[in-house]
Amino acid sequence: MASSTVRVDLDGKPINQLTICMIGAGGFIGSHLCEKILNETQHKILALDVYNDKIKHLLEPDSLSWAGRIQFHRINIKHDSRLEGLIKMSDLTINLAAICTPADYNTRPLDTIYSNFVDALPVVKYCSENGKRLIHFSTCEVYGKTIGSFLPKDSPLRQDPAYYMLKEDASPCIFGSIEKQRWSYACAKQLIERLVYAEGAENGLEFTIVRPFNWIGPRMDFIPGVDGPSEGVPRVLACFSNALLRREPLKLVDGGESQRTFVYIKDAIEAVLLMIENPSRANGHIFNVGNPNNEVTVRQLAEMMTAVYANVSGEPALEKPTVDVSSKEFYGEGYDDSDKRIPDMTIINRQLGWNPKTSLWDLLDSTLTYQHKTYAEAIKKMMSQPTTS
Ligand SMILES: NC(=O)c1ccc[n+]([C@@H]2O[C@H](COP(=O)([O-])OP(=O)(O)OC[C@H]3O[C@@H](n4cnc5c(N)ncnc54)[C@H](O)[C@@H]3O)[C@@H](O)[C@H]2O)c1
Ligand SMILES: O=c1ccn([C@@H]2O[C@H](COP(=O)(O)OP(=O)(O)O[C@H]3OC[C@@H](O)[C@H](O)[C@H]3O)[C@@H](O)[C@H]2O)c(=O)[nH]1
Numbered sequence: 001m002a003s004s005t006v007r008v009d010l011d012g013k014p015i016n017q018l019t020i021c022m023i024g025a026g027g028f029i030g031s032h033l034c035e036k037i038l039n040e041t042q043h044k045i046l047a048l049d050v051y052n053d054k055i056k057h058l059l060e061p062d063s064l065s066w067a068g069r070i071q072f073h074r075i076n077i078k079h080d081s082r083l084e085g086l087i088k089m090s091d092l093t094i095n096l097a098a099i100c101t102p103a104d105y106n107t108r109p110l111d112t113i114y115s116n117f118v119d120a121l122p123v124v125k126y127c128s129e130n131g132k133r134l135i136h137f138s139t140c141e142v143y144g145k146t147i148g149s150f151l152p153k154d155s156p157l158r159q160d161p162a163y164y165m166l167k168e169d170a171s172p173c174i175f176g177s178i179e180k181q182r183w184s185y186a187c188a189k190q191l192i193e194r195l196v197y198a199e200g201a202e203n204g205l206e207f208t209i210v211r212p213f214n215w216i217g218p219r220m221d222f223i224p225g226v227d228g229p230s231e232g233v234p235r236v237l238a239c240f241s242n243a244l245l246r247r248e249p250l251k252l253v254d255g256g257e258s259q260r261t262f263v264y265i266k267d268a269i270e271a272v273l274l275m276i277e278n279p280s281r282a283n284g285h286i287f288n289v290g291n292p293n294n295e296v297t298v299r300q301l302a303e304m305m306t307a308v309y310a311n312v313s314g315e316p317a318l319e320k321p322t323v324d325v326s327s328k329e330f331y332g333e334g335y336d337d338s339d340k341r342i343p344d345m346t347i348i349n350r351q352l353g354w355n356p357k358t359s360l361w362d363l364l365d366s367t368l369t370y371q372h373k374t375y376a377e378a379i380k381k382m383m384s385q386p387t388t389s
Contacts, residue, residue, distance in 0.1 A: 027096055
């Protein structure tokens with residue numbers, strides 16, 4: 001519950017109550033951000049999304065103590081004239097709306113580009129024209145591949161951080177060829193970043209750009225056949241959770257050699273709240289938000305999730321817990337991958353003093369406990385039903 005004592009920013013100044021237009025509020029990150037804002041601050045939220053299942057618990061019943069501070073607007077920003085009015089009513093707009101599951105990038109490249117670039121354009125324009133602050137969600141994928149990935153496999157330079165550490169103000173954006181449609185998302189995100197940056201430079205837009213590095217936790221994506229399409233392919237946490245719940249082997253794409261750093265959603269949301277409440281420190285900046293200490297290969301992630309889930313569910317792990325699949329088989333033609341993603345934390349540390357806290361083991365424990373409680377019964381029921389031929 002938000003306390004009645006005056007909250008202050010990082011410079012000791014009282015924080016004014018804000019009205020926040022949150023686009024994509026019904027998604028994974030949006031649901032956690034709404035929860036945090038309602039629980040710990042007095043800010044008001046205009047929550048825009050096509051769906052609201054993940055924030056239903058925040059909207060109902062009317063008797064909730066924060067009921068007057070969150071208003072849901074079912075809006076598709078592609079074609080809704082109410083968007084500009086809602087941005088005008090707010091002090092700050094946060095744009096989270098996007099298609100952001102890799103299975104879509106090479107199979108629905110047009111939808112991906114429209115969602116991540118074209119549909120975000122009016123949001124930037126309305127903020128700029130109306131003098132409103134914007135926090136825009138980009139992605140760590142704008143870095144693409146590391147410089148080191150082009151070195152020979154046995155080159156000692158691969159161990160040198162200069163060849164893999166991803167820095168907001170120094171690293172290049174390295175994508176594959178146009179046929180590798182995987183990069184449609186990264187490229188669209190890069191162009192909207194450049195547009196936001198240019199609006200700042202030429203027209204004085206007050207902006208912050210966030211580059212999330214694999215934020216994971218409860219409510220991420222969907223479990224196919226339970227709360228999402230049976231044939232849908234969510235991001236890796238939900239893919240692996242789905243396999244564990246069904247007692248099927250976890251699929252390792254191209255050997256599971258790619259590396260990722262995972263950060264707990266609750267740590268990451270603290271960074272976003274600092275950006276919201278410290279505009280003088282956050283405006284004009286691009287921030288990596290990730291946990292450089294939580295690096296694993298996808299294979300190691302599969303092994304850790306298998307061990308944690310056995311503990312959480314009380315069921316022994318499969319004898320063969322993983323199976324190799326090719327990326328062509330799993331994602332189709334045009335897939336490609338980021339080899340390694342370690343965020344440099346210098347800028348976010350200097351501006352906001354933020355550091356992630358939760359280890360990969362701990363965040364997997366709480367997340368898989370949630371997955372088991374939320375889905376195990378539904379999956380059991382579904383699997384016990386005879387399949388129609
Ligand atoms: N989760 C991560 O680790 C991660 C990593 C990098 C970048 N991001 C970025 O963060 C943002 C949020 O990601 P997320 O993980 O919460 O994804 P998500 O898919 O759970 O949430 C996105 C939300 O936007 C909504 N949306 C999409 N198009 C819309 C439209 N036209 N009109 C209204 N609402 C629309 C969706 O319904 C969904 O609820 C995205 O921009 C994504 O690219 C996330
Ligand atoms: O079942 C699976 C799913 C995924 N994977 C692999 O696991 C890795 C991570 O996959 P994710 O689905 O989490 O997606 P990625 O990390 O590649 O991209 C994500 O990064 C940041 C955001 O912008 C997006 O949310 C998304 O593009 C990839 O190497 C992928 O090939 C598997 O090996 N098996």
